[in-house]
Amino acid sequence: MGVYAYFLVLLLTIYHGAFSNGGITSSFVRKEAKSIDMPFHSDVFSHPPGYNAPQQVHITQGDHVGRAVIVSWVTQDEPGSSTVVYWSQNNKKFKSTGRITTYKYYNYTSGFIHHCKIKNLEFNTKYYYEVGSGGTTRRFWFTTPPPVGPDVPYTFGIMGDLGQTYDSNLTLTHYEMNPVKGQAVLFVGDLSYADHYEFHDNSRWDSWGRFAERSTAFQPWIWTAGNHELDYEPSIGETKPFKPFLHRYRVPFKESGSTEPLWYSIKRASAYIIVLSSYSAYGMYTPQYQWLLEEFPKVNRKETPWLIVLMHSPWYNSNSYHYMEGETMRVMFEPWFVQYKVDLVFAGHVHAYERSERISNIAYNIVNGECTPAHDQSAPVYITIGDGGNIEGLANNMTEPQPKYSAFREASFGHATLEIKNRTHAYYSWHRNSDGYAVRADTVMFYNRFWHPVDDSTTKNYQ
Numbered sequence: 001m002g003v004y005a006y007f008l009v010l011l012l013t014i015y016h017g018a019f020s021n022g023g024i025t026s027s028f029v030r031k032e033a034k035s036i037d038m039p040f041h042s043d044v045f046s047h048p049p050g051y052n053a054p055q056q057v058h059i060t061q062g063d064h065v066g067r068a069v070i071v072s073w074v075t076q077d078e079p080g081s082s083t084v085v086y087w088s089q090n091n092k093k094f095k096s097t098g099r100i101t102t103y104k105y106y107n108y109t110s111g112f113i114h115h116c117k118i119k120n121l122e123f124n125t126k127y128y129y130e131v132g133s134g135g136t137t138r139r140f141w142f143t144t145p146p147p148v149g150p151d152v153p154y155t156f157g158i159m160g161d162l163g164q165t166y167d168s169n170l171t172l173t174h175y176e177m178n179p180v181k182g183q184a185v186l187f188v189g190d191l192s193y194a195d196h197y198e199f200h201d202n203s204r205w206d207s208w209g210r211f212a213e214r215s216t217a218f219q220p221w222i223w224t225a226g227n228h229e230l231d232y233e234p235s236i237g238e239t240k241p242f243k244p245f246l247h248r249y250r251v252p253f254k255e256s257g258s259t260e261p262l263w264y265s266i267k268r269a270s271a272y273i274i275v276l277s278s279y280s281a282y283g284m285y286t287p288q289y290q291w292l293l294e295e296f297p298k299v300n301r302k303e304t305p306w307l308i309v310l311m312h313s314p315w316y317n318s319n320s321y322h323y324m325e326g327e328t329m330r331v332m333f334e335p336w337f338v339q340y341k342v343d344l345v346f347a348g349h350v351h352a353y354e355r356s357e358r359i360s361n362i363a364y365n366i367v368n369g370e371c372t373p374a375h376d377q378s379a380p381v382y383i384t385i386g387d388g389g390n391i392e393g394l395a396n397n398m399t400e401p402q403p404k405y406s407a408f409r410e411a412s413f414g415h416a417t418l419e420i421k422n423r424t425h426a427y428y429s430w431h432r433n434s435d436g437y438a439v440r441a442d443t444v445m446f447y448n449r450f451w452h453p454v455d456d457s458t459t460k461n462y463q
């Protein structure tokens with residue numbers, strides 16, 4: 001090494017030591033490629049054969065504890081039947097009949113959207129179900145979760161900002177092929193990106209439904225609304241926010257005392273999951289504020305040790321994209337997250353991956369000036385996982401230096417898995433699309449904040 005090169009290395013080392021207090025900014029550089037939507041004629045969007053065949057089949061949890069499922073699908077030619085026939089192995093068949101809805105969006109008219117709730121299911125049981133009528137029925141299956149309880153193991157997949165590009169397809173394939181088998185998906189918002197097209201071409205909502213069906217028909221996806229669900233476009237007379245999303249995706253919001261489908265909660269196995277809306281009012285006295293105020297005290301950690309919150313816009317984001325957009329909601333709700341010892345917060349919106357250490361910034365009031373994020377073992381870990389691979393591409397412009405609380409960040413597409421083992425331990429992994437299916441690119445063993453609140457930070461010398 002020449003003497004100049006030696007000094008350059010020395011200088012870089014000093015610079016790094018002086019200014020980079022944080023965790024890891026991954027050195028992995030993804031090959032730049034254009035993010036484009038797959039064309040309508042792609043096989044992943046193919047229409048199921050047969051007249052009026054049910055398409056875009058998707059399921060979600062239908063009650064507060066996991067004994068009900070909402071089955072949704074679309075028929076394109078005529079209303080057809082809204083009945084779901086379902087049965088568990090070697091048992092008699094049951095029927096439940098739902099309702100049809102349709103909507104218009106500018107020059108688009110939807111197909112016939114069916115929503116049917118099936119109830120009183122046995123826990124921990126595989127069910128088959130059939131939708132459709134006439135000569136065209138389609139059969140799928142799902143497994144109900146075990147009864148809610150403190151030591152029930154359960155594995156969630158986590159995805160966000162999926163879209164319908166070639167990268168989206170890779171993300172979904174990686175989730176499906178992952179040897180860690182997710183049993184339900186926590187989806188943190190931004191589904192189809194139909195609003196990217198002129199007049200928000202809602203046939204891109206349909207193609208997304210057909211694309212995702214290979215997973216959404218077989219395991220529940222827990223939905224969170226993102227900004228690409230708003231479809232608010234006064235210039236073409238579309239002034240009802242969330243119109244396509246709310247017609248197409250139903251959630252069990254009334255079961256948790258919510259008055260709107262955009263914020264709600266469910267229990268599943270050993271987890272209590274709270275879904276919030278970044279794009280609905282959350283100031284004091286608003287319905288969402290009021291609901292969350294009453295919701296946190298209802299969480300019984302002796303029954304559901306793992307308290308997880310889903311939202312779209314992240315509170316702790318050190319990417320330049322969407323920087324500080326989550327700030328106003330953080331100001332309103334963060335003290336409760338610390339008070340009630342939320343374990344994990346998953347958000348999307350930023351098209352990259354980032355994991356924080358346990359952090360809070362709640363000391364500030366209008367006179368004391370104390371506004372520095374601090375290490376806080378009562379606080380959640382914040383994970384941004386808006387890296388599903390949509391048409392807007394990667395957010396690869398990080399703020400520098402990496403903040404101290406940011407444990408790992410990387411601009412790559414991928415998904416995560418959370419393997420809850422018991423009341424104390426949950427093994428978390430992030431998987432990037434560029435790796436093989438079994439590769440874990442970022443892993444942490446999380447310790448439960450109620451039962452085992454020992455320091456689980458991963459950054460060396462983090463304090």
Ligand SMILES: [Fe+2]
Binds near residue numbers: 226
């Ligand atoms: Fe977003």
